[in-house]
Amino acid sequence: MIRNGNYCIYNGKEYELSEDMNDNLIILSENPTFPEKHGFIDHFNSGVYSKVVNPSELTKCYRVSTKGKLNGKIVNISNENGNEYFVGTSNADIAKDLGAERTDKYYYEKWVPKEMVEVFEEIQEINI
Numbered sequence: 001m002i003r004n005g006n007y008c009i010y011n012g013k014e015y016e017l018s019e020d021m022n023d024n025l026i027i028l029s030e031n032p033t034f035p036e037k038h039g040f041i042d043h044f045n046s047g048v049y050s051k052v053v054n055p056s057e058l059t060k061c062y063r064v065s066t067k068g069k070l071n072g073k074i075v076n077i078s079n080e081n082g083n084e085y086f087v088g089t090s091n092a093d094i095a096k097d098l099g100a101e102r103t104d105k106y107y108y109e110k111w112v113p114k115e116m117v118e119v120f121e122e123i124q125e126i127n128i
Contacts, residue, residue, distance in 0.1 A: 002066045002080055006126065009059040017061060017128075018050075025058075025128065026050045055128045063124045068117040070098065077119060084111045085119070 006017040008027060015027035029040055029049045040049035066077045068087055073094045079086035088109040089095050095108030103109045 002077055002085075003064045003121065004066055004076075004078060006061065006063050008061045008128075010053060010057060012059075017058075020050075020052070024052045025055060026052055058128065061126050061128050063126050065122045065124075066119065067122055068119050070112060070117050073097065075117075077117070078109075080114070081111075083114055085114055085117050086111055087117065 007014055008017040009015075010027050015029060018026050018028060020026050027050065029051075030047055031049070038051070040051045042049050068075050068077045068085060070087060073089075073091075075087040075089045075094065075098070077085050077087055086109060087098070087100070088103070088107055089098075089100065090106050090108070092108070094100075095102070098108075098110055098112070100108035100110035
């Protein structure tokens with residue numbers, strides 16, 4: 001599973017962490033089995049349930065980045081399908097070695113077979 005973004009521990013469970021347009025902290029869940037019973041609401045009928053929380057209710061907050069080691073080089077992983085990862089880098093030399101295409105002014109991306117990539121996560125604690 002590819003995880004990129006902010007996460008937190010709330011009542012002993014991990015949730016994705018975000019902010020709404022009013023700067024409220026919100027936790028997100030796609031689990032439809034407990035929404036309103038636990039204060040989660042699907043505001044947009046999208047299958048994503050959110051709940052406003054106070055920082056004091058969160059045990060731990062952290063940023064997760066999924067990375068991969070490919071041919072000895074560290075790359076970002078942003079997506080996956082059945083047998084491939086979508087990797088990217090801002091390093092032009094790494095991109096050239098991998099045969100990645102430029103998709104933005106300073107960024108290169110490419111689909112690569114999963115068996116070529118050693119996946120790991122970088123986790124950095126954040127203060128809320």
